[in-house]
Each structure stands twice: as structure tokens, then as C-alpha cells.
Amino acid sequence: MAEILLLPFGSAGDVFPFIWLGRHLRARGHRVRMITACLFEEQARKAGIEFIGLGRPEEFEAMIRDPRIWKLGHGTKVVFEFAAQAVEPYLAAIEGCGKVDLMLAPVTCFGARLAREKHGVPLITVHLQPAVFLSVHETPLLHPAMKVLRAMPVWFKRALFSLPNPVDLFALPKLRKICAAHGVKPPKSLWREWWDSPDGVLALFPEWFAKPQPDWPQNLLQWGFPLEDLAKEQALKPELQAFLIEGERPVVFTPGSANVQAARFFAVAADAVKRVGCRAVFVTRETSQVPANLPPSIITADYAPFSTLLKHAAVFVHHGGIGTMSQSLAAGVPQLIMHMAHDQPDNADRVERMGAGIGLSVRQFKPERVARELKRLLSDAAIQEAAMHCAHLIADAPEPGALMEWIEGRARQPR
Known part of the structure; x- marks a missing residue:
């Protein structure tokens, strides 16, 4: 049995896929604990997952009530600013769990990556949408203007993407200070160094929805949609x-x-x-x-x-x-x-x-x-x-047995 931490960051759409992963990992005999915003405790516990809550409900509400959150070009900045503020709470909760064999987290949970660098705990980066893969071959449409960029040659996009990435401006200055305080070498760029874990990358969407590209991570497993909505626990009113x-x-x-x-x-x-x-x-x-x-x-x-x-x-x-x-x-x-x-x-x-x-x-x-x-x-x-x-x-998607075996293969061997 492995000690596994699930570390989602965000709204229900970001948390429910990790509940889906937790259900299947628990069914295989692993101890699964989830660390995320405290208002998701009821949903996690309904699915039988141990829960460690972070912050207060009003802190999550502050993020979703920020008027910038749903504005094109501004929403990502808000998310990364809040993600930077959550680094040390996540790290403290991880360190409070004692023995941990594996972590699964999105790129926005920088506390998980910090724990990997500080304590050597294996980490699988979980990507829920193809938009996070900034490929020069199939460039995601993050803004209407990127329709023009899609038509540009690969060499041009490769040169453009080599420039400083805006996400580094949103979170990296604060993260560098936190890394220094914990004796961890900070990344020069979140996008180039911390976006994908060296231990494994899991893409939870099928190939027919987004075909893998040559510049996607080599240590990646692509699976289907998790489709978790707690339907087993909550019927229609x-x-x-x-x-x-x-x-x-x-x-x-x-x-x-x-x-x-x-x-x-x-x-x-x-x-x-x-x-x-x-x-x-x-x-x-x-x-x-x-x-x-x-x-x-x-x-x-x-x-x-x-x-x-x-x-x-x-x-x-x-x-x-x-x-x-x-x-x-x-x-x-x-x-x-x-x-x-x-x-x-x-x-x-x-x-x-x-x-x-x-x-x-x-x-x-x-x-x-x-x-x-x-x-x-x-x-x-x-x-x-x-x-x-x-x-x-x-x-027609396959059962998740092969996915669970792949995840288990990235955990520390039980001691």
C-alpha cells in the first residue's frame, strides 16, 4: 500500500478529477489523502477520501469574486497570484502528512513541486486540458489573436515561445523568495522548469480530443476524461x-x-x-x-x-x-x-x-x-x-486499470 497525496487547486472542475483518481487508487488498496481548499471537504469525504483542508472559505470566495477572474487575459494572472499565495500552506500540509510515497498535482500547485525538490517525494503533474501544452505544432487558442499565430511557421512560433513567458511574472517573484527560505534552488522559469514533473505527466483527456504533439513531454501518459460529478452520492432533487x-x-x-x-x-x-x-x-x-x-x-x-x-x-x-x-x-x-x-x-x-x-x-x-x-x-x-x-x-474508453498501474509505477516502493 502506498501513501498518496492528491493536491488539486481551483474550483470544482479542478477538484473533481482528483476525486475520480482517488476513488480508483483507494479501490486498489492505497491510502489516499486530499489537500485543497476547505470547502471541498464534504465532496471528498463522500467519495471516501481522507481530507486536509486549507484556508478559510472566504479565501476561496475572494478569488472567485475577483472581477478579473473571468476576463480574457486577466483571469490567468489572478489564478497564478492566488497559486503563489498558497505555496506555503500546501507545503506545510504536505510536510504534516509524514510518510508520502507519491503526489499528484496540477502545475498551479507549486507547493507540491517545492515538496518534491525539498524532500524528494515523487510527483506526477496532472494536466486536465490541452490548453496547458503550448505546442509550436498545434498551438492552443488561449486568445482570439492566437488564430493568427496558429498559421505562422513552426520556426517563428519556436522563437516567440523562447521569450519570457507571462506566467513567470505572475508567480515567480514570490516563489523565488519561498524557495530560498526552504533551501531550494528556485526555477529561472516556471513554464520551462516547473511546468511538468520529471517523474511523470498525466493528461486526462483522450487523443481524439487533442492529439499528442512532438514537443509534449516524453514522460507523458494520455488518458480519457475523468467524468467525476459525485452522481453516486447525490441524486437529482x-x-x-x-x-x-x-x-x-x-x-x-x-x-x-x-x-x-x-x-x-x-x-x-x-x-x-x-x-x-x-x-x-x-x-x-x-x-x-x-x-x-x-x-x-x-x-x-x-x-x-x-x-x-x-x-x-x-x-x-x-x-x-x-x-x-x-x-x-x-x-x-x-x-x-x-x-x-x-x-x-x-x-x-x-x-x-x-x-x-x-x-x-x-x-x-x-x-x-x-x-x-x-x-x-x-x-x-x-x-x-x-x-x-x-x-x-x-x-468505448478502456477501464482505468492500466492508468492505475502507471501511477503506481511512479510511487516510492513501500518501506
Whole structure:
């Protein structure tokens, strides 16, 4: 039995894949502990995973309520600034665990990488989306302007990517001071030296969604989507179940579990639903964002497992987070994505290229445009067929036994 730490950083879409990993590792007899923001304790413990909480709920709320978090070009800066602030809390929690044989963490958990360099604990970097691979061969669409960059020759992109990376400006100055305080040689560049662990890199998305490129890490294993949403522990609420069986398949709208600045999203959604004349489900943790006096054709839910809810949906309208998007692909439901920042533009672009949905920017997300695209998604047989094809690909994915063996092979041998 190995002592394994899971160290996600971020919102539910960042944490749930690690719960999925924890379920399977526990089933193989390992002791699994999760260290992350304290408000995810209930979800982790429901899945049977030991939990060590960091910080206070208001600290996580401060990050998601920062008005910059969903703005293109600014959101990544906010995330990396908070990631730098979390380095020492993560490191202290790791050191408090005593014997550790393996850590799994995203690149934003710099405390895990610091623990690797300080104590020699093996670390697997877990990438949840292809947008983190800044390849010169298939360049991710992190900004609309990068569509032009994609057309540039490889030599030009290689020269451009050799320049200082903006992420180093966001977190590296603080991280260098922390490394010095712990006797660890700081990296000259987070992107070039700390982005991928030498012990192993795990990409949790399939090859048909993002084909591996020659400049991706050589020590990488690519797998399928984790598709964790705690559906085993939480059923749909009775009032939502009743709504779903009362009429035609609704359109499901969500701006993301961490989005508490989505009043405009739901105002546009309500207007578009009225124009189309369809039924709808609005999903948001902060229901005060939803317009008052909605008609009976729209119901609001503070949480619903998408793997269950989307079986009843006609179209899924969302923000383009990788976890939300993959649940839509798994359900075979056409998608309308209002992408804002982070990996969302790239995810939306990939869905469009597969023919399984449509992407819109925040500026394009207006009632008349949304209504027009909804009508298309509800009637276009080609898009519906492409969405179902993705569902079949996901259903044919292998069992995770080989993945677990690969992870186990990177742990310290039990002492």
C-alpha cells in the first residue's frame, strides 16, 4: 500500500478529477489523502477520501469574486497570484502528512513541486486540458489573436515561445523568495522548469480530443476524461426530477460552479429561452444571479450532477470548462459555449472543430444570437450526430486499470 497525496487547486472542475483518481487508487488498496481548499471537504469525504483542508472559505470566495477572474487575459494572472499565495500552506500540509510515497498535482500547485525538490517525494503533474501544452505544432487558442499565430511557421512560433513567458511574472517573484527560505534552488522559469514533473505527466483527456504533439513531454501518459460529478452520492432533487418528466427535453444553462458573476449570462438565457419557446434548467450555486419571476418553463437548481441531468437535455449552454464540456460530450448533447478566459476558448474551438457544438465570445452572447444558435443546435442533424459520435468514443474508453498501474509505477516502493 502506498501513501498518496492528491493536491488539486481551483474550483470544482479542478477538484473533481482528483476525486475520480482517488476513488480508483483507494479501490486498489492505497491510502489516499486530499489537500485543497476547505470547502471541498464534504465532496471528498463522500467519495471516501481522507481530507486536509486549507484556508478559510472566504479565501476561496475572494478569488472567485475577483472581477478579473473571468476576463480574457486577466483571469490567468489572478489564478497564478492566488497559486503563489498558497505555496506555503500546501507545503506545510504536505510536510504534516509524514510518510508520502507519491503526489499528484496540477502545475498551479507549486507547493507540491517545492515538496518534491525539498524532500524528494515523487510527483506526477496532472494536466486536465490541452490548453496547458503550448505546442509550436498545434498551438492552443488561449486568445482570439492566437488564430493568427496558429498559421505562422513552426520556426517563428519556436522563437516567440523562447521569450519570457507571462506566467513567470505572475508567480515567480514570490516563489523565488519561498524557495530560498526552504533551501531550494528556485526555477529561472516556471513554464520551462516547473511546468511538468520529471517523474511523470498525466493528461486526462483522450487523443481524439487533442492529439499528442512532438514537443509534449516524453514522460507523458494520455488518458480519457475523468467524468467525476459525485452522481453516486447525490441524486437529482425531487422538484427537478418532476420538471424533467413533465415535458420536452429542456436546454440546460450553467456558467460554471465557481462563477458568481453570471447575472448577465442568466438574463440573456431567460430572454433567449422566451424567443425560442423551449424549456430550460438554470444551474448555479448562487441562485440570486437568476432573474426574478421566471416562467414555469424554467427551473433553477443550485447543483445537479451533469452525468444524470444531461441525459434529459436537448442542448447544453455553458462556459467551456473542461469538466463541464466533457460531461456534455459523454452525454452526446450539442453544446453552446460562452467562453470567457483560461482554457475555455481552446475547449470551445475543439468542440467546434469536431462539429459537436458552437462557441461564442462574451460579446457575442446576446439574446438574439443565442436564440438563433439554440434553434440551430435543436434542429441540425449533423451537429447532433457529431455529439453522439463523441459519446460513443467516450463509452468505448478502456477501464482505468492500466492508468492505475502507471501511477503506481511512479510511487516510492513501500518501506
